[in-house]
Amino acid sequence: MKNHIRWFIFIVLLSGFCLYVALPASVKGITPDDPICAEYKEDPSVDTKGVRCDEHIRLELNGDFTPEIDLAISQSLGLDLVGGLRVLLQADIDTATFDTETLRTAMGETANNINRRVNGLGLTEATVQLQGVDRVLVELPGVTDREQAVQTIQQTALLEFVDFAGLLNNAQSYEGQQILTTEQIALRSNRGEGENAADIFAGARNPNTNEPFQTILTGNALDRASAEYGASSASGIPSWYIVFSIKPEFVETFANFTASRVGQPMAIVLDGEVLSAPVINSALSDGGIITGNFDQDSSRQLALQLQSGALPIPLKVIGSSEVGATLGQVSVERSIRAGVVGVLVVLAFMLIYYRLPGVAANLALILFILLNLAIFKLLPVTLTLPAITGFLISIGTAVDGNVLIFERIKEELRAGKPLSIALDSGFDRAWTSIRDSNTSTLIICGILFLFGQTPGASIVSGFAVTLGIGLIVNLFTAVIATRTFLYLLVGVGQQAIEKRQWLLGIRGA
Amino acid sequence: MENNTVLTIVVLLVAVGILGYGIVTRKKTSLFELVQNRRLFFLISASVIVPGLIIMAYSTIVTGAPFRLSVDFVGGNIYDFTFTEVGVSEAILRDAFSQVGDDNVTIQSIGIATDNRWSVRGSFQSDETVQRILTNLETVSPIDREAFQQQSVSPTVGQEVARAAFFAVLVACFVVTMFIVLAFRQVPNAFRYGVCAVVAMLHDVLVVMGVTSLLGLLLGWEVDALFLTAVLTVVGFSVQDTIVLFDRIRENIPLHLGEPYETIVNRSIWETIHRSLATQLNAFFIMVAILLFGGETIQQFIFILLIGLLTGSYSSIFTAVPLLVSWQKGEIPFLEGDIHHELVPSEAL
Numbered sequence: 001m002k003n004h005i006r007w008f009i010f011i012v013l014l015s016g017f018c019l020y021v022a023l024p025a026s027v028k029g030i031t032p033d034d035p036i037c038a039e040y041k042e043d044p045s046v047d048t049k050g051v052r053c054d055e056h057i058r059l060e061l062n063g064d065f066t067p068e069i070d071l072a073i074s075q076s077l078g079l080d081l082v083g084g085l086r087v088l089l090q091a092d093i094d095t096a097t098f099d100t101e102t103l104r105t106a107m108g109e110t111a112n113n114i115n116r117r118v119n120g121l122g123l124t125e126a127t128v129q130l131q132g133v134d135r136v137l138v139e140l141p142g143v144t145d146r147e148q149a150v151q152t153i154q155q156t157a158l159l160e161f162v163d164f165a166g167l168l169n170n171a172q173s174y175e176g177q178q179i180l181t182t183e184q185i186a187l188r189s190n191r192g193e194g195e196n197a198a199d200i201f202a203g204a205r206n207p208n209t210n211e212p213f214q215t216i217l218t219g220n221a222l223d224r225a226s227a228e229y230g231a232s233s234a235s236g237i238p239s240w241y242i243v244f245s246i247k248p249e250f251v252e253t254f255a256n257f258t259a260s261r262v263g264q265p266m267a268i269v270l271d272g273e274v275l276s277a278p279v280i281n282s283a284l285s286d287g288g289i290i291t292g293n294f295d296q297d298s299s300r301q302l303a304l305q306l307q308s309g310a311l312p313i314p315l316k317v318i319g320s321s322e323v324g325a326t327l328g329q330v331s332v333e334r335s336i337r338a339g340v341v342g343v344l345v346v347l348a349f350m351l352i353y354y355r356l357p358g359v360a361a362n363l364a365l366i367l368f369i370l371l372n373l374a375i376f377k378l379l380p381v382t383l384t385l386p387a388i389t390g391f392l393i394s395i396g397t398a399v400d401g402n403v404l405i406f407e408r409i410k411e412e413l414r415a416g417k418p419l420s421i422a423l424d425s426g427f428d429r430a431w432t433s434i435r436d437s438n439t440s441t442l443i444i445c446g447i448l449f450l451f452g453q454t455p456g457a458s459i460v461s462g463f464a465v466t467l468g469i470g471l472i473v474n475l476f477t478a479v480i481a482t483r484t485f486l487y488l489l490v491g492v493g494q495q496a497i498e499k500r501q502w503l504l505g506i507r508g509a
Numbered sequence: 510m511e512n513n514t515v516l517t518i519v520v521l522l523v524a525v526g527i528l529g530y531g532i533v534t535r536k537k538t539s540l541f542e543l544v545q546n547r548r549l550f551f552l553i554s555a556s557v558i559v560p561g562l563i564i565m566a567y568s569t570i571v572t573g574a575p576f577r578l579s580v581d582f583v584g585g586n587i588y589d590f591t592f593t594e595v596g597v598s599e600a601i602l603r604d605a606f607s608q609v610g611d612d613n614v615t616i617q618s619i620g621i622a623t624d625n626r627w628s629v630r631g632s633f634q635s636d637e638t639v640q641r642i643l644t645n646l647e648t649v650s651p652i653d654r655e656a657f658q659q660q661s662v663s664p665t666v667g668q669e670v671a672r673a674a675f676f677a678v679l680v681a682c683f684v685v686t687m688f689i690v691l692a693f694r695q696v697p698n699a700f701r702y703g704v705c706a707v708v709a710m711l712h713d714v715l716v717v718m719g720v721t722s723l724l725g726l727l728l729g730w731e732v733d734a735l736f737l738t739a740v741l742t743v744v745g746f747s748v749q750d751t752i753v754l755f756d757r758i759r760e761n762i763p764l765h766l767g768e769p770y771e772t773i774v775n776r777s778i779w780e781t782i783h784r785s786l787a788t789q790l791n792a793f794f795i796m797v798a799i800l801l802f803g804g805e806t807i808q809q810f811i812f813i814l815l816i817g818l819l820t821g822s823y824s825s826i827f828t829a830v831p832l833l834v835s836w837q838k839g840e841i842p843f844l845e846g847d848i849h850h851e852l853v854p855s856e857a858l
Contacts, residue, residue: 080806083655087636088666144654150636317636318663326655327589331804342798346791353787385804386735389811392803396795397746400788404753407784433756436692437749443684444745448738451677456581456662456670457734467742 004491007484015367021057021073022373030055057378073377078384078462081332083325084141085149088455089315091134103133106312111136114153116308121152131455136315146322148297154315156271157305158187159219163257164265164277166208171265171277176293178203178272183215187312203272213267216257218310221250223287225306227299240299244306245287259283268292270302319456335388343369343395350399354406360485361402368398368470368477375469387462394470400437401478404430419490427483434478438471445471513726516567520560520723527556544775547831554712554828557820561719568722575718577725579733580660582674584633584667588642589658592625594650599627605645606631609638617729625650633663674737681741685710685748692752696759701836706751709829713747714740716820717813735810743817746792750785750825757781758830770837778826789822 025032030052037053039046055073079086091110095103111130118126118140129137143149160183164171180203206213225244231237246254258266258280267277268290275292294302347365350358372391376383383391409426413419445468452461531552538545565575580587590597599616606614606629614631634642639659646652662670689706693699717740724730757777765773796815800808835841 090665146636147640154636317661319661319666320636320639321660322657324653324655324657326653327658331806334802334804335799338799338801338803341802342795345794345798349787349790349794385807386738386810389799389803389807392795392799393742393792393814396792397788399791400749403784403787403791407781407787411780429760433753436756437752439692440685440688440748440752441742441745443688444681444741447677447681447684448741450680451673451734451737454670454673456666457673460734460738463735463738463742 004484004487008488011481011484015370018370018374021377022370071378075377076380076382078382079139079141080323080385081328082141083323083328085143085146085322087138087150087317088319089136090318092314092316095134107134110311110313113309113311114138117152117304120304120308152301155305156311156314158271158310159306160215160269161217162267162269163214163216164267165261167265174274174277177274179274180205180212181215182212183218184272185212217250217254219306220309221246222306223247225303227303240294240296242290242299242303251286255283255285331385339392342392356489357406357486360482360489361399363485364477364482365398367481368473371473372470381465384462386459387466390463390466391470394467398474401434401474402482404433438475442468442471520563524556524560527552542775543778544771544831544834550827550831558715561715564719565722568726575722576732579731580662581733582667582671584662584664586631586634586661588629590627591653591656592650593653595625596650601649602627602629605642608645609641633661670734681744702755705829705832706748708832709751709824710744710747712824712828713743713817713820717743717817720816730809736813739810739813742814743821746818747821747824750821751829754781754825754830771834774830774834778830785822792818
């Protein structure tokens with residue numbers, strides 16, 4: 001009995017904790033939509049003046065006020081529920097010509113640059129993941145402008161400052177044209193495409209030398225780039241342009257070059273296309289501006305891409321999915337409704353069919369639901385529609401353990417054993433069945449989880465994870481929690497129960 | 510559609526024929542003697558599985574595959590458009606897709622006509638092409654981007670999923686068989702229990718496949734990654750049920766020495782039937798709730814799971830266990846039973 005009371009106290013504390021974790025953020029006075037939270041997201045050290053933007057569990061173990069354990073509590077929802085865009089990109093090169101290590105490094109840099117770009121779009125919830133050696137998966141919750149998003153991600157954005165010396169009056173006529181530069185050739189050969197690839201000759205060469213144009217600096221020399229609006233040219237007509245500054249280590253190169261070419265044109269080239277070809281009026285040192293045919297969106301997009309760096313490897317889209325926000329919202333509402341209805345029916349059934357043990361089972365089922373919801377927030381598990389379904393199905397099968405135990409107890413009682421012995425042997429004898437039968441479904445969950453690691457089948461892993469967690473939690477709630485509840489219920493009113501066996505769901509006693 | 514009606518009639522006749530034959534020729538014993546009536550139950554299974562096989566064969570002849578494979582496995586694009594204004598018709602949609610060179614699209618209207626909602630499946634297109642299709646359609650009627658859904662899968666990704674699916678099924682078959690043999694290692698003839706559980710599992714998979722194939726022909730249901738998930742989950746539940754039942758038989762054998770094997774098995778079934786019914790009912794409640802109230806993209810998945818749950822419960826009681834008895838009694842061709850020494854105590858431990 002003492003043991004059961006100990007377990008009971010533990011279970012009550014656990015339920016309290018889980019309930020607190022599982023409660024929606026809005027109930028707990030957390031307001032992530034507050035304007036100050038946008039600043040907080042950018043920089044967690046901002047003083048939010050008492051507004052709670054997110055939630056953590058912090059455990060201090062050594063008393064120096066620095067949290068040893070810092071768990072963020074938040075329920076992340078999958079793209080199919082919040083709406084948004086998911087894009088799977090693959091290296092658009094012949095990967096066979098690369099050694100794996102080079103490719104891995106280049107793809108890592110590519111993914112980093114993409115990450116900076118999507119963050120720059122203001123999508124803080126976005127995720128960028130390398131998949132395998134040559135793929136990047138980008139998830140952009142809440143994105144509605146697909147065209148801009150895909151372009152921002154996918155464009156190489158190789159910026160070059162190119163020496164146009166000697167072209168003088170012709171320089172302007174190159175604007176909007178493709179030219180061939182030394183940097184492009186280097187990049188191509190790095191990508192394993194070879195200098196003799198047919199399309200490499202598409203760009204114009206320097207007419208004076210018939211050689212590729214000389215690249216002075218590339219975008220990676222830029223320190224900062226931002227879009228601005230105003231009168232940037234002599235004509236005084238306001239337009240969008242980009243202001244950039246040069247990283248300290250490249251300032252000397254840039255300054256020497258501009259100093260030696262005063263009065264000569266210089267081209268600013270993006271992905272082989274001349275954006276503008278201004279004449280250098282005086283030596284520049286640590287920055288300048290880029291003009292071109294920009295509007296607000298394109299100047300901002302380019303500034304962002306320049307700031308994030310060029311992609312070392314070109315990418316093609318091999319898979320994508322887009323879900324409208326309303327559809328996701330409807331899915332969430334429907335799943336909650338289905339879950340509530342299903343759970344109520346199960347609770348009612350267990351109560352009617354098993355009476356007093358049914359009460360214990362129902363308490364255990366509620367604990368099961370709380371525990372699962374808390375685990376989803378703490379791990380965290382991203383809830384998608386299949387994941388919610390897996391959870392609901394695990395609720396449906398969670399009472400299986402209880403049912404096995406109760407049927408055993410009934411049998412023992414019918415065989416004439418006293419209540420306390422019937423309880424003990426009921427739990428003991430049902431255990432192997434519960435363990436073995438849960439294991440078989442857990443094995444399947446493991447296989448499904450591995451299957452879900454294939455990029456095209458990622459939807460499956462959510463289902464496998466929630467169903468699997470449910471099966472494991474169930475081992476605890478169906479056996480230990482139910483046993484505790486049942487023993488306490490029986491302990492409180494043993495005599496009354498023995499007289500009224502209908503309470504245990506046995507007819508004709 | 511005409512052909513499908515003929516097929517449905519043929520398949521129904523076959524099912525009724527097998528079932529009728531089973532009922533007419535059944536033993537005149539009480540139906541409560543479940544195991545004794547095993548022949549009837551095998552024929553009931555056959556009356557579902559044989560039509561299923563016929564449907565799959567027919568589907569393979571007509572469409573080249575037993576199921577309609579979704580873009581998950583073969584690659585392609587699917588779109589779910591909701592237009593905010595009237596005026597979009599199937600012809601307009603078809604035209605918008607053929608303008609970008611996609612001539613072979615499947616178009617379905619979703620919901621009622623006033624929803625202006627359409628589902629389109631076409632071949633894999635680059636992102637720019639998808640943009641062009643959207644722009645083309647926007648000129649007819651604005652698209653509600655909040656309710657828009659689109660998925661592109663390149664053929665490469667599709668092939669990878671198909672390959673992974675194949676491996677998942679292989680691994681599942683192997684691991685589950687190993688697990689059953691391991692779980693029953695202390696029982697005499699553990700191998701027999703394992704094989705019977707696997708046969709029951711295959712029984713469930715065949716039933717689900719037959720139903721899916723029929724729904725593919727009649728309603729255009731497709732087999733996607735979630736379908737495979739449903740089938741494997743069914744396998745898990747099916748084995749779960751069979752294990753509980755076998756567990757009881759294993760426990761009852763030493764308790765009732767001297768009783769005929771059939772009686773012991775029958776007793777075990779009746780002892781566990783409450784549990785089976787209660788468990789299945791609870792899972793059933795949840796699944797029906799999801800089917801009725803849940804998200805629409807998940808409904809085919811739940812339906813398949815529900816069919817699997819029902820056949821899984823049936824097969825544990827009416828396939829796996831009777832099969833075990835048939836084997837024991839030496840009724841299965843080429844497999845030796847041990848009817849003659851079933852009463853030897855040492856055998857029963």
